[in-house]
Amino acid sequence: MKPWLEAAQNGDRRALARLLSWVEDGTPEGQAALQELYPRTGQAHVIGITGAPGAGKSTLVGRLARAFRAQVAQLAIIAVDPSSPFSGGALLGDRLRMPELSNDPGTFIRSMASRGQSGGLSRATRDLVTVFDALGCPIILVETVGAGQSEVDIARVAHTIVLVEAPGMGDEIQALKAGVMEIADIVVVNKADRPEAQQTVKALRAVLHEVSSAGHHGAQAQTEGPGYVTTESWEVPILETVAIENTGISELIEAIRAHRAYLESSGLWQKRLERQARADLETWLQRYLLAALESRLGAERLQEEVARLVARTANPLSAAQALLREAGILPLASATAHSSSFPESE
């Protein structure tokens, strides 16, 4: 791993590409690289681009990247597309929308398949961000899969979240629902040259105003919610773009810069780093715990419990507790046949 890591640090794009594969596949080399790189992260501004399929995310990302490149020497794009739930394969077509970047030596585009994750990213998206961040990339654009309403994993990865809407995608009630609308720091109505665009802007404006004033009643400004920080005193701007014609891009860049300045001056930057660090820790705890459990008890032992669940002679809650006790992770003493609640939970 070492020589590859060094080569990647010295600007060898081939080495970087290989390193990213190892990290994505979770190989021992990839994990060793992450261990070494993580302490050097925390500098990059990670910008998440999310929104429905066909809203124009990829085209917008391409235009954004090109405009950002006038200001920074290096830029990375991580574009996630869905994996097939049937074959496990994927068609990764985001690059196709960014032809202007294909000959730019300062931009590195990496496509990822979601590989079974349902939150709009893949398990390793965060890890790829770590690599680019550690190698000194100041701007990292992360494009989620075409997201519906609840694909909010991007909030665990990005500092600034841009929600891309296309005109005519639903009324105010859609915008009022919980989920992706709540995590947006900047809303973009793309394809704004379409006749319905003004209506969409108006509906979004009405709703977002409601959302932000509702937040103030809570008096809990800038506290951690169930995993996501809300953007209290930041008024979510609604911008109009026509990405394909490069219209509105500089205004969007300006809004992104303003949001970063806001994060820093309000102390939210630090809070988001904390949230990310917590998520990072939980991610690896989950991965290692499951792996440790399997290696300690054997895959067959887990399979036994699965069979009992299928036969409905056991329930998954008790089965999980029993396995954790067998592996010595939960104390045997607290094991009572009647305990209905998970002993370690609050």
Place this chain on the structure above:
Amino acid sequence: MEKKIRVLIAKPGLDGHDRGAKVIARALRDAGMEVIYTGLRQTPAAVAEAALQEDVDVIGLSILSGAHMALVPRVLEEMKQRGIAEVPVFVGGIIPPDDIPELKAMGVVEVFGPGTNTQTVVDFIHKVVGA
């Protein structure tokens, strides 16, 4: 740990016929591979750069313009310059039989003509990637 076969399907050159490339891309997806599709009118440099950044295991070039004898060596050259000459390349499209030996001599691993069963391509990729 999960390792997927990653394939680049690219259309270098100027012809606008991407049906074949899309059929192959879809078949490979359905065979469980991760397919990076670059779309139409890619320069040889752009194809090689995409292959490098995406760290693909194999590259498929779809060429129906008749310009394969000009385009393929340029893609291979761009790959060599980027240190990825060892990534296997296959070509699909309208390729006269007489050109096939020459393409193979340049380093192309296989050539698939019209009417090729997609399963043949899937099997071929499994074979060259060794997975």
